[in-house]
Amino acid sequence: MLFFSYFKDLVGREVTVELKNDLAIRGTLHSVDQYLNIKLENTRVVDQDKYPHMLSVRNCFIRGSVVRYVQLPPDGVDVDLLHDATRREARGG
Amino acid sequence: MAGGLRLFTERTGEGAGEPVFSHDEELIHLQPSVAIALGNHSLEAPGTLYMTSRQVVWLSDSDRSKGYAVDFYSVSLHAVSRDQEAYPSPCIYAQIDTGDDDEESDSSDSESNDVLDLSKISELRLVPEDDSQLDILFDVFCECAELNPDPIEREEEHNWIFSAEQMVTDGAEVDDSEWNDVLAPTSSIGYSNGDNDLAHTVLQLQINDQRFEDPEEMDKDSDSANA
Incomplete structure (x- = not known):
């Protein structure tokens, strides 16, 4: 559940979610669940020329299994905290 | 899928x-x-x-x-x-x-x-x-x-949680009880073929998680679990 809690801490921040079909959507992280389903608000499509039909979308629900990458705000990544958390998880704690 | x-x-x-x-x-x-x-x-x-x-x-x-x-x-x-x-x-x-x-x-x-x-x-x-x-x-x-989560997604996600000790000591029975807890919310609401998927997930987990062990032995294990 490491990444679930990690993403939960980023709620309210601006992220870019890249889907496995190459569509990339930028928006405010509204919520995330245990399956890493992601809800975004105030969304905009990164490549608007290629996906004009997505322009009309302001909020969306993205299925966790279709997400390829989530780009995080640089200052939203606490490297030390993440190090500790991954070590704890690796020990099974 | x-x-x-x-x-x-x-x-x-x-x-x-x-x-x-x-x-x-x-x-x-x-x-x-x-x-x-x-x-x-x-x-x-x-x-x-x-x-x-x-x-x-x-x-x-x-x-x-x-x-x-x-x-x-x-x-x-x-x-x-x-x-x-x-x-x-x-x-x-x-x-x-x-x-x-x-x-x-x-x-x-x-x-x-x-x-x-x-x-x-x-x-x-x-x-x-x-x-x-x-x-x-x-x-x-x-x-x-x-x-309606993907079974595959759960495997990947949970790969992160298993420690080396757990991989060695946990048998299928232990996995089972853990997975029942995790899956109960979805399977009780009419998730399709809940039991089959559960068995499939546990099977996959054994294969994926114990990748450092002898692969042939793992194949035998999965076969016997299938039978």
Whole structure:
């Protein structure tokens, strides 16, 4: 559940979610669940020329299994905290 | 894994009738007077929208032979679309995972002959006559999507949690009880083939997690578990 809690801490921040079909959507992280389903608000499509039909979308629900990458705000990544958390998880704690 | 859009014709009763769902499937929401547009095709005459614990079903009110269904696990993304410049009517927009990565070919393929190839439809729009219902439909859509996680996704996610010690000491029985706890919320709400999927997941986990062990031995283990 490491990444679930990690993403939960980023709620309210601006992220870019890249889907496995190459569509990339930028928006405010509204919520995330245990399956890493992601809800975004105030969304905009990164490549608007290629996906004009997505322009009309302001909020969306993205299925966790279709997400390829989530780009995080640089200052939203606490490297030390993440190090500790991954070590704890690796020990099974 | 992804099933895509398909025809749905199982109806019972008089007139437009009611859809026939399987016994372990629960109707979560019903929305009358919803028009549907598949891919780039034009809007079709209104029908009734059913959202169950497993799938979205749309049935034409006028033509009993016309109806579509898509499983929630095939819906990659859904959203409320209100910008009338992008689409004339406020709608629920959904992207469907067709299992085909070549997205560009989807619309042209499905339009190239007279028979619509539903399995290639990669997006659809649901236009309720009463657009004040859009937010409710969106929320129900989210709720239902969460009831239908991918089994594969759970394996990947849980690979992170298992420590080296657990991999060595845990037998199938221990895994079982843990997985029952994790899966209970979904399987109790009519998740399809819950038991089978559970067994499959545990089996996969053993293969994936104990990748540092002798692969041949693992194969034997999975075979005996299958038998």
